[in-house]
Amino acid sequence: MLTGLYGAGFLGRRIGREIDTEFVFVDDTPSKLGAIIDGHKVTSLELFSRCAPSHSLVLYVCIYQPGFSYLKKRAEIRAMYPELDVRPFTALFHSAASGALPYLFFESPTRLGEKLDRYEEIGRLLNDDLSRSTLSGHLAFRITGQFEKIVSTSRRDVPFLKDVLSPTVTYVDAGAYDGDTTEDFVAITNGRFGHLCLVEPDAKNICRAEKRLADLSLSNSVTFRQEAISDVRGLMGFNALGSVGSSLDSGADDKVKTSLLSDFDCEGQLYIKLDIEGAEIPAISASIAFIASRRPILAISVYHRPDDLLEAVKLLQDIEGYAFYVRCHGPAGEDLMLYAIPN
CATH class of the missing domain: 3.40.50.150 (Vaccinia Virus protein VP39)
Known part of the structure; x- marks a missing residue:
């Protein structure tokens, strides 16, 4: 399985520092393409998608900012690259990247359950x-x-x-x-x-x-x-x-x-x-x-x-x-x- 973190900004880097899985950053920003950020290569969606079918591809959308809709972005990516398994960054908050919490209102489900x-x-x-x-x-x-x-x-x-x-x-x-x-x-x-x-x-x-x-x-x-x-x-x-x-x-x-x-x-x-x-x-x-x-x-x-x-x-x-x-x-x-x- 090949893992991509979509968004090499603040949230993506914060999550990337917490997970042990090998991954690449996937980003649309032209100036970032081909760069190495925190030891990980930055590639485009198109190049990432070309790794199929030799790899199963999981893409975590790591963008959280005012007005940004994960559901709309997921639909857009799936329409262009149906081979990608697109998931939200919150899935990592609940597993490999729990160390990135708290983040804004996000906290561990256990701590939230106590309240x-x-x-x-x-x-x-x-x-x-x-x-x-x-x-x-x-x-x-x-x-x-x-x-x-x-x-x-x-x-x-x-x-x-x-x-x-x-x-x-x-x-x-x-x-x-x-x-x-x-x-x-x-x-x-x-x-x-x-x-x-x-x-x-x-x-x-x-x-x-x-x-x-x-x-x-x-x-x-x-x-x-x-x-x-x-x-x-x-x-x-x-x-x-x-x-x-x-x-x-x-x-x-x-x-x-x-x-x-x-x-x-x-x-x-x-x-x-x-x-x-x-x-x-x-x-x-x-x-x-x-x-x-x-x-x-x-x-x-x-x-x-x-x-x-x-x-x-x-x-x-x-x-x-x-x-x-x-x-x-x-x-x-x-x-x-x-x-x-x-x-």
């Missing part, structure tokens, strides 16, 4: 059937590694949110990236809102967001703030990647201003979306008194670490009058969001 009672408690707190089926599907995906278990919906398909938004609401997009989620918010409200505040520490991402929103003719209703929401005010190291993965890093040379959630308070209804690359829980914890008194609408990313959802609900459930919803807005389990709607 299922707590997830059942969260299920009883959720406010609609779709939230419960979304949570159930996400847990089934994490246990089995089967992408087919995921229940996902569009970021614009949030009727429980649309029903409560005021036409004068202020939307704080914390971790705004290139403005894509702000654009979704504008669509959800049909352009009826008070103000938009995009908070993004990466200057390159802010430039992209400015260009994206310029087309919406919203210049008088938008504020861009190059800073990061955190659990402390001050300056912190930051890895400016110019991508969705830009994140705080205390060891980085570049510095960015950090602020608390309360620094974005305003009059009237306040809606905060928080997607800050794994720093959500400390930021919420540091501002829990503000949240309890101000009662903003919250949309919290809970997929960067295994216990994000458990910890977010634990922090918020004792604040009286919040209704909770869970939605997965990504095709591969990413963009798992906890919505907290004040009554």
Whole structure:
């Protein structure tokens, strides 16, 4: 059997360092073809497929990034190269590459199994059937590694949110990236809102967001703030990647201003979306008194670490009058969001 890891990027290399099986990297990036990465040759899909029928070929798709669909990629590869046995990287997480865990929300099935009672408690707190089926599907995906278990919906398909938004609401997009989620918010409200505040520490991402929103003719209703929401005010190291993965890093040379959630308070209804690359829980914890008194609408990313959802609900459930919803807005389990709607 000949094994290929499709994707010689961060995830593929992380998995490759853990497995004992001989393998080659398979990648579509022209600059990588023929190179040796971590001691393994990089080849193309076409060249890899030519190794059949002298070898049985197993190809593990080792790509996990926003918007990427394993199921679509598997269908594409099978259509072009039916001789390939295409499998997800999660199959390796559950076997030869278990040492690569935890990774984002992925953890060993054994550790996850120890927490299922707590997830059942969260299920009883959720406010609609779709939230419960979304949570159930996400847990089934994490246990089995089967992408087919995921229940996902569009970021614009949030009727429980649309029903409560005021036409004068202020939307704080914390971790705004290139403005894509702000654009979704504008669509959800049909352009009826008070103000938009995009908070993004990466200057390159802010430039992209400015260009994206310029087309919406919203210049008088938008504020861009190059800073990061955190659990402390001050300056912190930051890895400016110019991508969705830009994140705080205390060891980085570049510095960015950090602020608390309360620094974005305003009059009237306040809606905060928080997607800050794994720093959500400390930021919420540091501002829990503000949240309890101000009662903003919250949309919290809970997929960067295994216990994000458990910890977010634990922090918020004792604040009286919040209704909770869970939605997965990504095709591969990413963009798992906890919505907290004040009554």
